[in-house]
Amino acid sequence: MATHLILQKIFQTGIVSEPAPQADPALRTREQELHADILKVFGQSVAIRHLDAGSCNGCELEIHALNGPHYNIEGMGVKFVASPRHADMLLVTGPVSRNLEVALKRTYDAMPEPKWVVAMGDCGCSGGLFGESYASCGKVANVIPVDVAVPGCPPTPTALLQGILAAVSQGRESTGT
Template sequence: MYRILRAALRLGKVGETPPRTKRDPSSASPSGFHHSLSIRHVDAGSCNGCELELNALNGPHYGLEQAGFRFTASPRHADVLTVSGPVTRHMVAALQDCHNAMPEPRKVIAIGDCAGCGGVFQGSYAVMGGVAEVLPVDLQVPGCPPDPDALLRGLLQVSGERIER
């Protein structure tokens, strides 16, 4: 046990540094976000592929907390609503209630192809379509599922940050 602890202390922090960002002056507004965002995620009927990639952001490799973002359980504390999967008929009211409970300013991010247009579930009797059919979408992150880098870039874009590499 002590051997493993000594090796971990000697090795130090492993992972990549988060991308450097600069405040985008064109997005500065009195009602804008100031880099720190609380995220509320809703699965509207997906296959859970997008959730796996979203959960990967919490790991040490991507460092979501170091970038100033965190997940919250209550929509009343959230700044950004992320939605994955096509919107099923049973989730329409719950999704609208969650969106209405969020304080202004609020942003909506559609994660994945299913949230954008319905994906492989498009045309099913139980599916209403993409998130834009129910809520105003500010950003869509394409992919099936999108990789965590694309999700982090989308969050940075919504927060008004410019990414430098």
């Protein structure tokens, strides 16, 4: 009986909430701006092949953060693929160990044109703590051409997004698309 009275009161009163406020673009974070920029540049999507050339896995943790709900990189049309034959971009972490030098070259050669290479982290950009030695070729650019180097130990996910966008923006400008 009481339920009937409550429902009757709700129908008599109607909706009393305020209308939803308008969006305030000034409140957007840099990540949201990056999402919009990436969609503009990529159009539909871009496929990334990640290759760990001998890293400590610090950079890989930041890459995993990109796939989480906060950055939602896949929602922006950026996806990671298992085969270099399906990739537009090669993301390389770590100094290139001598054992992975040939694998890195083969991965790069297997990618279709146009292709972009992003070296991630201090190790990928400069050889980091490991440098060049009997066991390490040093930076990625010593083995294959690099379009963008994203420094940091490890770089933040936002810095990595900016590096990915920089590589694709540069590539689109040079190909005229």
